[in-house]
Amino acid sequence: MGNLRSRTAGRTNRTRGPGPQAATRGGRLPLPQSSHSPPAAGLSDAASLAADPAGLMALPEVLLSPLDALALQRAAGNRAVASAVRVPLQRVGVKEDPKTETLYNKTNASGEATAKKYTMHPRYQMVRNGDTGVTVTIAIKFLNQARNTVDPADPASPPGTPPLGTLLGDPTEIPGGDERRGWAEGIAKEAATVWSGTGITLLGEEWNLWSKNTKKRLPVTFTSKAVYGVGDDADATVIVHPATVVADPDKGHPIDAGNWYKNKGAYSGDEKIIAAHEYGHLLGIPDEYSQSNEQLNALLHQAAPGSAPSVSAALDRATVERMVLAALRQPLYDQLDTALPTVTDAIRAARPQVKKRMADAAKAGVTSVDVHTALENQLAAASETALGPRIARVVTFQVTKNFSNRALAGEGVEAGFSAVALGKQIKDAYWKALVDAGSGTVAVAGLGDVSINVKGSVTATTKAGGAQAAPAAGVATSAVGPGATPGLPAIAPSASLIAQISALPATWSAAGAALEAGVNGMVFATKMAETLRRAAGAVAAPPPGVAPARKIALEGALYRAAHKLVSNAAREAARQTAAEHVDKAIKPVLSTSVADLSTKISEEVARVMKTTPAGVPALGTPDPNMTALVNAMKTRLEADKTETKGTGRDPLGAGKAAPAQDVTYSYQGLMGSSKTQAIRPDQLAALVGHFNAKLKTTFEKAFTVEVKK
Amino acid sequence: MSRVATFHWRTPAPTSVDEELAVYDDGHALLAVRSSRRLLPAIGSYTCTPDGEDLHLLTAAGPGPIEFDLLMPPVGPEMAALMSAADRVAATGEAAPEAVATFHVRTLGSPADGMLTVSLLVVGSGARAVEFELDPAASSVVFRASGQPVGWVDVPELAIGFVTPDAEGLGGIHRRAIVEPGAYGAIVFDVPLPAGSGAVSVRVAGWLAEALPDHPMPERFAAATAEVPIDG
Numbered sequence: 001m002g003n004l005r006s007r008t009a010g011r012t013n014r015t016r017g018p019g020p021q022a023a024t025r026g027g028r029l030p031l032p033q034s035s036h037s038p039p040a041a042g043l044s045d046a047a048s049l050a051a052d053p054a055g056l057m058a059l060p061e062v063l064l065s066p067l068d069a070l071a072l073q074r075a076a077g078n079r080a081v082a083s084a085v086r087v088p089l090q091r092v093g094v095k096e097d098p099k100t101e102t103l104y105n106k107t108n109a110s111g112e113a114t115a116k117k118y119t120m121h122p123r124y125q126m127v128r129n130g131d132t133g134v135t136v137t138i139a140i141k142f143l144n145q146a147r148n149t150v151d152p153a154d155p156a157s158p159p160g161t162p163p164l165g166t167l168l169g170d171p172t173e174i175p176g177g178d179e180r181r182g183w184a185e186g187i188a189k190e191a192a193t194v195w196s197g198t199g200i201t202l203l204g205e206e207w208n209l210w211s212k213n214t215k216k217r218l219p220v221t222f223t224s225k226a227v228y229g230v231g232d233d234a235d236a237t238v239i240v241h242p243a244t245v246v247a248d249p250d251k252g253h254p255i256d257a258g259n260w261y262k263n264k265g266a267y268s269g270d271e272k273i274i275a276a277h278e279y280g281h282l283l284g285i286p287d288e289y290s291q292s293n294e295q296l297n298a299l300l301h302q303a304a305p306g307s308a309p310s311v312s313a314a315l316d317r318a319t320v321e322r323m324v325l326a327a328l329r330q331p332l333y334d335q336l337d338t339a340l341p342t343v344t345d346a347i348r349a350a351r352p353q354v355k356k357r358m359a360d361a362a363k364a365g366v367t368s369v370d371v372h373t374a375l376e377n378q379l380a381a382a383s384e385t386a387l388g389p390r391i392a393r394v395v396t397f398q399v400t401k402n403f404s405n406r407a408l409a410g411e412g413v414e415a416g417f418s419a420v421a422l423g424k425q426i427k428d429a430y431w432k433a434l435v436d437a438g439s440g441t442v443a444v445a446g447l448g449d450v451s452i453n454v455k456g457s458v459t460a461t462t463k464a465g466g467a468q469a470a471p472a473a474g475v476a477t478s479a480v481g482p483g484a485t486p487g488l489p490a491i492a493p494s495a496s497l498i499a500q501i502s503a504l505p506a507t508w509s510a511a512g513a514a515l516e517a518g519v520n521g522m523v524f525a526t527k528m529a530e531t532l533r534r535a536a537g538a539v540a541a542p543p544p545g546v547a548p549a550r551k552i553a554l555e556g557a558l559y560r561a562a563h564k565l566v567s568n569a570a571r572e573a574a575r576q577t578a579a580e581h582v583d584k585a586i587k588p589v590l591s592t593s594v595a596d597l598s599t600k601i602s603e604e605v606a607r608v609m610k611t612t613p614a615g616v617p618a619l620g621t622p623d624p625n626m627t628a629l630v631n632a633m634k635t636r637l638e639a640d641k642t643e644t645k646g647t648g649r650d651p652l653g654a655g656k657a658a659p660a661q662d663v664t665y666s667y668q669g670l671m672g673s674s675k676t677q678a679i680r681p682d683q684l685a686a687l688v689g690h691f692n693a694k695l696k697t698t699f700e701k702a703f704t705v706e707v708k709k
Numbered sequence: 710m711s712r713v714a715t716f717h718w719r720t721p722a723p724t725s726v727d728e729e730l731a732v733y734d735d736g737h738a739l740l741a742v743r744s745s746r747r748l749l750p751a752i753g754s755y756t757c758t759p760d761g762e763d764l765h766l767l768t769a770a771g772p773g774p775i776e777f778d779l780l781m782p783p784v785g786p787e788m789a790a791l792m793s794a795a796d797r798v799a800a801t802g803e804a805a806p807e808a809v810a811t812f813h814v815r816t817l818g819s820p821a822d823g824m825l826t827v828s829l830l831v832v833g834s835g836a837r838a839v840e841f842e843l844d845p846a847a848s849s850v851v852f853r854a855s856g857q858p859v860g861w862v863d864v865p866e867l868a869i870g871f872v873t874p875d876a877e878g879l880g881g882i883h884r885r886a887i888v889e890p891g892a893y894g895a896i897v898f899d900v901p902l903p904a905g906s907g908a909v910s911v912r913v914a915g916w917l918a919e920a921l922p923d924h925p926m927p928e929r930f931a932a933a934t935a936e937v938p939i940d941g
Contacts, residue, residue, distance in 0.1 A: 105776075105778045106776065106778065106788070107717075107773065107774060107775050107776040108773075108775070109770055109771030109772065109773055109775060110771070110773075111772075111773060111774060151793075151797075153793050153797060163789070183856075186857075243856075248747060262856075333926060416884075421884070424840075424884075424885055424918070425884055425885075427926070428842065428885065428916070428918060428926070428927045431926040431927060432916065432927060456773065456774050460772075526868050527868050527869050530867075530868040530869045530897075531869055531872050531876055531878060532876060533897050534828075534869065534871070534872035534876075534894070534895045534896055534897050535872050535873065535874055535875065535876040535895075536897075537815075537817055537826075537828040537895040537896075537897035538828070538830070538872060538873060538874040538893065538894055538895035539874045540817055540828075541815035541816075541817060541828050541830075541895075542830075542874075542893070543811075543813045543815075543830045543832050543893050544813065546893065549874060564875055564876070565875070565876045568875055568876035568877045568878075569876040571878075572869065572872065572876065572877065572878030573869070575878060576868075576869050576870070576878065576880075576882070576883070576884075579880075579883055579884040580883045583883045583884070
């Protein structure tokens with residue numbers, strides 16, 4: 001009660017939303033909306049907002065003094081008073097001062113991330129529809145304007161030519177009926193729909209004197225409004241380029257927040273997501289990618305202040321792990337390259353058993369209906385109609401009497417098991433496994449998924465001559481195994497990667513083993529039929545500039561064509577089957593090897609950064625090379641953190657230094673990487689603040705925000 | 710021959726531009742295009758010929774790598790000059806493919822029973838073979854009507870890679886495709902056709918290998934074919 005009294009009696013000159021505070025301006029309370037509602041059209045008109053700079057709709061008044069209201073409140077409770085004074089629709093314009101943000105999205109010559117300051121201009125309209133919801137609208141002005149497409153560096157360019165892409169002259173109105181209008185309006189609507197789809201709801205409570213408080217849930221709907229007049233008021237302006245102009249960064253036409261292109265060419269970007277991201281900036285939400293460790297910690301304190309310290313420590317350990325893994329990637333790959341002959345020799349030694357198995361598969365597979373049909377179809381398409389009746393006989397001959405299953409299967413296996421092919425296949429798979437291990441996101445409690453981006457300055461430390469080259473080489477040799485020595489058999493520890501891969505062929509001949517499952521008539525037939533189908537497709541619809549092949553007119557040519565197709569397709573089926581057999585065999589070994597290495601890195605990071613002295617003996621004797629690497633990366637991270645300590649989320653905006661960093665972080669949400677459309681409640685603090693300041697009634701507690709996804 | 714400077718043009722998803730200019734101590738440069746900022750349906754490497762002034766500017770920048778974020782303006786006049794020089798050098802590669810794969814899409818016949826048969830073609834060009842592997846799980850078929858997206862579907866699991874008209878395998882699935890200059894091949898597959906579709910394109914994703922002589926390892930690529938009308 002005391003609170004209510006002070007709120008109603010204490011505010012005499014505030015210019016806020018409708019309610020008792022507003023009424024005090026003239027000693028009158030506004031009438032209920034039901035009897036004096038303003039015209040609906042006016043509510044969505046940006047011009048009317050401009051005429052109402054205080055963000056307060058002009059409302060009629062009713063004869064009810066503050067004391068009358070207080071008496072009614074005491075007698076009947078807040079709800080009665082609220083229902084007497086509330087209008088269903090209240091609208092305010094929000095225009096914040098320009099906000100700055102600091103992004104570590106540049107790289108210097110040492111490969112470190114460097115920072116730059118950017119500015120955004122939050123501005124939108126917010127409408128409260130009684131207790132049923134809130135609508136946020138951003139008015140976007142779509143205009144026409146040319147950009148400079150002359151490279152100022154071109155000697156032929158006139159003096160004073162501005163940079164490529166500079167907007168030239170003054171913007172003009174997009175003509176009525178121009179297709180750009182509908183197109184741009186559609187994208188803006190889709191951007192707003194992305195925000196509405198995040199399920200943002202304001203949660204509030206209204207005080208009641210004699211009964212339980214009334215809980216309120218106001219779902220927030222986001223919309224956009226297109227305007228086209230040069231002088232129209234709007235929250236943002238976008239230049240829409242016509243279909244005759246192709247987006248092309250090299251020619252002064254990059255797609256960005258202020259320039260949309262109807263003709264994207266082959267550009268794969270999704271304007272909807274880009275527009276949704278920019279929509280977030282107009283709501284006052286900064287970017288959350290390319291953040292320093294200090295910035296991410298500030299973000300953590302914003303999103304989950306209670307758990308931030310422990311989460312930050314865990315994130316630091318994950319960061320050092322990623323730094324070590326990134327620094328080891330190239331040395332590990334190089335070590336496998338050195339040791340490769342040991343591996344390929346071991347796999348190549350298994351060729352006889354694979355060839356035998358493949359020959360049986362080819363014999364069974366070539367007679368399948370699918371192969372027969374595919375071959376007939378292709379020959380029919382490639383031949384003159386007169387040869388049609390002979391095709392079936394030709395096909396039967398080529399897949400039976402004239403089919404050399406042993407030779408073709410052998411050739412396919414030889415191709416797939418060549419040292420060069422195996423080397424590329426194994427090294428590619430290892431590199432991908434290493435990249436995958438270092439590129440996944442980490443789940444940060446209270447925040448969400450975050451990617452850790454290790455910069456080139458870290459990987460440079462393990463290059464030849466780098467400070468960590470020696471310990472990295474030591475770890476790589478230990479994990480992969482020793483390099484091959486000419487004339488001498490390599491002796492690799494059984495736990496090493498090359499020893500494990502080399503041991504694989506010994507398991508292939510067992511009954512029910514991978515060779516039996518992966519190399520059989522059904523697999524061979526599928527691959528051969530698909531090969532023939534692709535060949536037919538390449539003939540039927542060649543790429544631009546390739547003339548259609550001439551039709552086969554003679555029976556001899558038909559036999560030769562059929563023989564070539566069958567031989568090539570069988571060879572390719574054998575080669576692909578062999579390659580997939582190796583692929584399936586080696587990938588689990590490579591994944592396990594990388595996982596084991598990651599575990600060792602984690603253990604060492606925990607030992608160095610987390611374990612108490614009493615717990616150290618239980619972890620065993622550390623690998624001195626791994627210890628050196630972990631300590632070196634920990635030192636780099638700590639130096640980065642020390643240099644930025646206390647500078648917060650926007651150091652450059654606060655006039656502080658933003659030293660170069662070895663690692664950056666990107667939140668995996670709509671305002672971060674854009675890989676998901678995730679939004680967090682803490683990002684909407686300013687929006688909720690504006691709501692509470694301008695649209696909450698006296699009888700309501702401050703609203704909070706909930707996000708469903 | 711060793712690398713003396715590296716420049717990256719990159720943007721975050723969804724645009725995901727990824728081009729890398731590598732400058733070598735013998736004065737030549739190679740541009741690796743893994744996701745084109747020029748919107749081309751091509752990936753691979755191009756030979757660039759920097760003039761003396763640009764070469765000096767680029768090598769003086771140090772080993773880097775230096776990254777240019779295309780969504781943000783360059784920081785300061787020095788970085789702007791460096792970016793302009795790198796742009797000029799990269800542009801010289803347009804006419805000199807070293808090992809390039811260009812993707813096209815074709816439809817085979819008219820849709821039947823709600824299904825469309827699609828042929829994804831690759832054409833090699835340059836002075837040596839281009840090497841890459843497809844990632845079908847990251848690739849998709851995109852349908853449009855009157856310039857607006859109608860829907861998209863995943864590229865199905867593929868039993869085999871690109872194949873020439875003579876049924877020679879070029880690879881590309883579970884192993885690298887190796888496409889010599891002038892060679893071409895197709896991958897044919899069926900996809901469900903969203904109602905109202907008038908045109909189709911394919912977003913091709915995978916790993917590009919051997920793009921730079923000192924970096925043979927596979928790195929992610931993405932390219933989108935030009936769209937073609939759907940018959941019938």
